[in-house]
Amino acid sequence: MPLAVRELPHPTPLRSAMVYLAQRVALSYAFPGDILMTEINRILDQMDRAFAGDAWHGPSLESLLDGITAEDASKHPVRGAHSIWELVNHIAAWNSIVRRRAEGTTVEVSTEMDWPPVWEATEVTWQRSLEHLRDCRARFRVVVKNLHPDKLDEIAPGKDHSLYVMLHGAIQHDLYHAGQIAVLKKALQ
Numbered sequence: 001m002p003l004a005v006r007e008l009p010h011p012t013p014l015r016s017a018m019v020y021l022a023q024r025v026a027l028s029y030a031f032p033g034d035i036l037m038t039e040i041n042r043i044l045d046q047m048d049r050a051f052a053g054d055a056w057h058g059p060s061l062e063s064l065l066d067g068i069t070a071e072d073a074s075k076h077p078v079r080g081a082h083s084i085w086e087l088v089n090h091i092a093a094w095n096s097i098v099r100r101r102a103e104g105t106t107v108e109v110s111t112e113m114d115w116p117p118v119w120e121a122t123e124v125t126w127q128r129s130l131e132h133l134r135d136c137r138a139r140f141r142v143v144v145k146n147l148h149p150d151k152l153d154e155i156a157p158g159k160d161h162s163l164y165v166m167l168h169g170a171i172q173h174d175l176y177h178a179g180q181i182a183v184l185k186k187a188l189q
Contacts, residue, residue, distance in 0.1 A: 040149055061181070070121055070123045078184060083184070084181050099139055103143055
């Protein structure tokens with residue numbers, strides 16, 4: 001029976017090589033053609049999976065929003081909860097806020113910036129909100145992709161945590177609200 005990596009009591013050159021190879025094989029699926037899986041690429045992978053990819057936890061944000069009409073997006077099927085549309089605007093807002101902080105800008109968040117209102121519930125304005133969300137995410141992704149890995153340890157502007165913590169927090173934030181959207185969709189049925 002071959003010796004398993006987990007049976008090795010301490011790091012050895014063989015174990016290190018095996019772990020490296022296993023990581024390379026696993027990560028080559030997420031980033032085909034990349035030679036090195038950096039922490040930035042890991043963050044991008046998680047961002048992509050949460051937003052529109054093959055996420056381990058379940059449906060991505062994009063797949064949850066697929067097929068939602070303006071009428072359904074504007075409803076409040078759970079008393080005291082935000083609508084799907086309000087959540088979409090909120091997620092877009094935080095993608096922009098975190099992007100700006102990652103760019104080095106201190107951002108003071110007002111209530112209206114945190115929860116942008118839905119002014120007119122039409123199919124056209126709903127599609128604009130969805131497009132705005134995609135645009136905010138795309139712009140956020142470009143900034144993350146261009147971050148130097150050394151920046152991850154720096155304190156986010158105006159905050160007491162690092163950019164690393166902030167970027168992972170943004171992913172967690174999107175997933176939290178994606179879960180709320182999933183519950184609201186079920187409540188609409």
